[in-house]
Amino acid sequence: MSGPGGSFLARALRHRSFMLGGALTVGMLGMAAISLFWTPGEAISLNVAHRMRPPSLEYWLGTDKFGRDIFSMLMAGAQNSITVGVVAVSIGLVAGVILGAWASAKRGWIEEAVMRFSDFSFAFPAILSAIMLTAIIGPGGVTSILAIGIYNIPVFARLTRGVANAVWAREFVLAARAAGKGAVRITIEHVLPNILSIIIVQATISFAIAILAEAALSYLGLGTQPPQPSWGRMLSEAQALIFLAPMQAIYPGVTIALSVFGLNLLGDGLRDLLDPRLARKR
Amino acid sequence: MNAPATVPVLAVEELQRHYTLPREHLFREPGKVYALNGVSFEIQPGRSFGVVGESGCGKSTLARTVMALETPTAGTVRILGHDLFDLDKDALRALRRHFQMVFQDPYGSLDPRHKVGRVVAEPLTVSDEVGARDRVEKVADVLRSVGLKAADMDKYPHEFSGGQRQRIAIARALVTRPELIVADEPVSALDVSVQAQVLNLMRDLQDSFGVTYMLISHDLAVVEYVCDEVAVMYLGRIVERGRTEALFARPSHPYTRALLDAVPRPGVGRAKRGAALKGTVMSQTALGTGCAFADRCPMAKPRCLEEAPPLRDLGDHHLSACHYAEDVPAG
Numbered sequence A: 001m002s003g004p005g006g007s008f009l010a011r012a013l014r015h016r017s018f019m020l021g022g023a024l025t026v027g028m029l030g031m032a033a034i035s036l037f038w039t040p041g042e043a044i045s046l047n048v049a050h051r052m053r054p055p056s057l058e059y060w061l062g063t064d065k066f067g068r069d070i071f072s073m074l075m076a077g078a079q080n081s082i083t084v085g086v087v088a089v090s091i092g093l094v095a096g097v098i099l100g101a102w103a104s105a106k107r108g109w110i111e112e113a114v115m116r117f118s119d120f121s122f123a124f125p126a127i128l129s130a131i132m133l134t135a136i137i138g139p140g141g142v143t144s145i146l147a148i149g150i151y152n153i154p155v156f157a158r159l160t161r162g163v164a165n166a167v168w169a170r171e172f173v174l175a176a177r178a179a180g181k182g183a184v185r186i187t188i189e190h191v192l193p194n195i196l197s198i199i200i201v202q203a204t205i206s207f208a209i210a211i212l213a214e215a216a217l218s219y220l221g222l223g224t225q226p227p228q229p230s231w232g233r234m235l236s237e238a239q240a241l242i243f244l245a246p247m248q249a250i251y252p253g254v255t256i257a258l259s260v261f262g263l264n265l266l267g268d269g270l271r272d273l274l275d276p277r278l279a280r281k282r
Numbered sequence B: 001m002n003a004p005a006t007v008p009v010l011a012v013e014e015l016q017r018h019y020t021l022p023r024e025h026l027f028r029e030p031g032k033v034y035a036l037n038g039v040s041f042e043i044q045p046g047r048s049f050g051v052v053g054e055s056g057c058g059k060s061t062l063a064r065t066v067m068a069l070e071t072p073t074a075g076t077v078r079i080l081g082h083d084l085f086d087l088d089k090d091a092l093r094a095l096r097r098h099f100q101m102v103f104q105d106p107y108g109s110l111d112p113r114h115k116v117g118r119v120v121a122e123p124l125t126v127s128d129e130v131g132a133r134d135r136v137e138k139v140a141d142v143l144r145s146v147g148l149k150a151a152d153m154d155k156y157p158h159e160f161s162g163g164q165r166q167r168i169a170i171a172r173a174l175v176t177r178p179e180l181i182v183a184d185e186p187v188s189a190l191d192v193s194v195q196a197q198v199l200n201l202m203r204d205l206q207d208s209f210g211v212t213y214m215l216i217s218h219d220l221a222v223v224e225y226v227c228d229e230v231a232v233m234y235l236g237r238i239v240e241r242g243r244t245e246a247l248f249a250r251p252s253h254p255y256t257r258a259l260l261d262a263v264p265r266p267g268v269g270r271a272k273r274g275a276a277l278k279g280t281v282m283s284q285t286a287l288g289t290g291c292a293f294a295d296r297c298p299m300a301k302p303r304c305l306e307e308a309p310p311l312r313d314l315g316d317h318h319l320s321a322c323h324y325a326e327d328v329p330a331g
Ligand SMILES: Nc1ncnc2c1ncn2[C@@H]1O[C@H](COP(=O)(O)OP(=O)(O)OP(=O)(O)O)[C@@H](O)[C@H]1O
Pocket: B019, B020, B021, B033, B034, B035, B053, B054, B055, B056, B057, B058, B059, B060, B061, B062, B218, B284
């Protein structure tokens, strides 16, 4: 699709923060992908003989108190964060978009019920529902995924219902009804394609929030369990040594910050690029 | 003229549509908007029927109800003899190929995410047995007949001008070869220079396909140019109906008279009859007694405030809802 000011690609290349956000995100994805088959050192198994090594050619960022290679742990942690983020956001997105689109298509009491349900679940922050879930199914990656996923359902439901209502008010929907299309077909053929870009932007932002939330849950010991490396647990393990080896806390901290920052820039950039009206204003 | 033996393409009877406004107070009845208050008319095959009136008089509500996009509060709509609100869902869907609509806003009525070919084929995809190949053929045909190229199928709506987009919308309405096309302000969003082209196209299509039009406009010139018959609406009622030339040459309702006087006509040195239309449209949220136009009518008499004038036949297919229809000054 070519909008005003050239093709999507040409505008994207000119958009600085989009490019920076994209680069950071690609870096994070790349780290995770490479960690699937190669890491410079040992991310999982303990090697007490090599504990607390300073950065060197062998241990790029040094080793932790169990002798694991910190850079390798960051790579494997990226894989963990991304898995949790993608699965959790997908759960929230699919369920939320279906609920929101349904509310928008039916209006009336169904819409009212879906929105009140959203308000209700908004009152529970992800951490709180994670604690409740932990009580039921125990701590672990699945708990993080479910807690973050459930938190995201009302986020997507509200957004979808709002923008879908705007599409339902357009004349081309009236034309589709005059052609004889039913609510399901109109939702699939007209409403969803017209709100897709907004959903994509939200998914990017939600992904960033999910990474933060996953780190927080692991930090609290509710999320990913050892030996699977995770950024949040690296932070909590480094906390005990904060005066002895401050860099061990700074590495995962900076990695989390850069990933979240990158995804937010990417989301904002996409918002600009996918909305030609906003793009023209800049 | 004798009563025609054919089934009218569209027959509307005593149509009413009242909107209930959102409840503002727990113990008070929610407000109502009386958008349509008993509208009746018929359109014979191949004719063009115009509906004129000021903004808010219920023209679009009438169009949406005729298209079965809204359910009336009371009354019936028959298309080719079928009562739309008596049909089950599937039967109504199947009947929809016989009546289609052209909307006002050529920018809003085409989905920006669909290519023109898909937009135009839309009515075919609902109840059509024909395969994809035939469908492409039909779309190409209809695009050519509205003055576009078959190759335009692969473009997006935003690549076209307003007039071309309205041609696309007309092509979509025409693709099932419907008997009736309801056009709600089809040219009012277009440049004046383009308006004539689109109206000419509509006239040509009527000649070649024999389609029947119900054309809604606030612009008397548009209706005069296209329509054989006109209905003038005021506050959800038809106040005058008749053949176009007769009605415009000799209006029999003071409201029609006022509408005509409000149109600046170059070359006709007609003295302005004072401020033709004073005041705004009376509240649509209450149904009063008497004539709804009485408070703005230059000819209003005491009787008009007490007794609502029925739509009565003045002969020669001319109807007027005025007690003093015979006294309305001619142009
Ligand atoms: N969904 C609705 N809910 C409440 N009131 C409505 C609704 N749709 C229309 N109305 C009201 O009904 C009346 C008639 O509206 P309608 O759109 O039919 O007028 P119109 O003659 O087409 O006007 P215009 O020339 O501005 O298009 C208006 O007072 C309008 O505010």
